Amino acid sequence: MTTVQSAVVVKPTRPWLAKPSQRLQSVGVFLLALAISYGVVAVTPMKGKLAYAAIFFIAFTALDYLLSYFTLGKSAAKDVVARGFIVSGMVIVTAPILSILVTVLLRGYKGIHASMFTTDMRASSMNDPVASGGLMHALIGTFLMVAIALIISVPLGILTALYLTEIRGRFTKPIAFLVQAMSGVPSIVAGLFILSALIYTVAHAYSGIMGSLALSILMIPTIARTSEEVLLLIPPDLREAGVALGGTQWRTVALVVVPAARSGLVTAMILGIARVAGETAPLLLVAGGSDQNNLNPFHGPMASLPYYVWKAYSFGSIESVRRAWAGILVLLVIVLVLFTAARFLSARKGK
């Protein structure tokens, strides 16, 4: 046993992996838990899918605990239970997201056709067959309003974050508090604010820019808070090194701190976009909504994807509901593409 022939070629092994017998035990526990949940539902008055899931979870955890307790000991058994809770937490959180994605895909793809990206709804009704008309006007509206909101919010949000992390002036605490409170503002309040402060008093008309302003109110706190957290992660040594090289504070921030935080700041931007891209209520109040292309954000009502979805869905016919699902799918794909692109861009050069 103890002497090993030197000529033997040693094969790489993974002794820490489960052996077949252990796997069999795990499968046994799984099946037993399944049987118990089936039996309990059959016998007791607890019924429904949720009952199966809950009883299965309890039974599986208990059996797994007992198995580990007798094979490995108490602390290993506790570890197994903790892992069980963490895994089920992950499942509970991701299941709805996957469910949403799958539902949107399955229901939305039927309404997708090439001409929907090149036509608007001025000549068609929501109740017409899906192939007539399209959501180009909504795409243009969402794109323009979110882009303008981004142009307004990114500088303001990042400058606010820089004030909170780099200048640390006397107002740091109240501003941090305000930003936090602002990020919880219901979106309709942002719409009502623009409506009463700008539309009733100055503009007297719906327009895309009003929508952008309302979206900015929602976007700035998100960008400011995320940027603040990212900037706080930049080690203070870098700031000291920049200043010790004869840089002013402003040049150190611009040349050292912000570039070091670049990928995080891009993430802040994405989160800002994600926060507002699906907003419906404020846009309904201040951008109106329309059925035709409007390329001028400063004049005339403007449609948006969420508005298109809301309007199509409210018609209630088979064709219009199909349009609504297609609209949701387009919105989802746009947000996902933006997300991936920004991730890719920020990961490419930043370290």
Add this chain to the structure above:
Amino acid sequence: MTNPEESEKDMDTVTPSSLASVASGTGKKRSPGTEALGVGLEARGIHAWFEQKHVLSDISLDFWSGTVTALIGPSGCGKSTFIRTLNRMHEFIPGAAMAGQVLLDGKDIYESGTDVTKIRLKVGMVFQKPNPFPSMTIAENVLAGLKLAQLKVENKDDLLEECLERAGLWSEVKDRLSAYGGSLSGGQQQRLCIARSLAVRPQVLLMDEPCSALDPGSTLRIEETISQLSSTMTIIIVTHNMQQAARVSDYTAFFLSDGGPGQMVEVGPTGEIFSRPKDKRTENYVTGRFG
């Protein structure tokens, strides 16, 4: 422990002449005529506080051009705080206060109306932890000071090569100057930081335990770098490594805190501090009996 009169004497302001007279004895690698370069930096009666806590008391010390001065002493005795007062980095810490004068070319760097960024250009600093700028390449890191301080330079490539050469890093990185600074090893990163400090041509270089995070090989390279640099500039190095102080420095100052603010117990040529220190406490420290 020691008689008060003796420590009193050691606490006295060390004037250039008194330092020069002791230095002419056993300075490790002093060449004749070094004194002609004059005093690079003078600290006069430096005190420092953090909030109400008095951390450094009455340090007066002259640093000669073309020499290396090592500051030794146990942790918490104020060595780092002291060198941070020499290029006005001390004021970066909230709640910091100080008293005294730091004379650079005969002018107090704390005088009102002084452009602090110009001071930091003349008195460069290398930190304990290597801190290359993560968003910049090796070449950009070296030249970062020019951009930060908005300096113009005739030939950037020459300066780049010169600084990396002086920091002892050129041969290792010359083929990958456009790689990111973070891709280097810890020792190389620290030499990159030294090259970065050299690019703005400081008269004085402060080094705050530059080798504490490095392996012996990298430490050796940096010590060689210090020796090469010392002929043209004033170097002040904080170190916990007694052998390092003995190897690289011409003068050594011993700092100590007895629970109160840190004080300078003794300063003199490195050879004397290590072979026949005047103060018992210095002797105990350098021989490893405490600290």
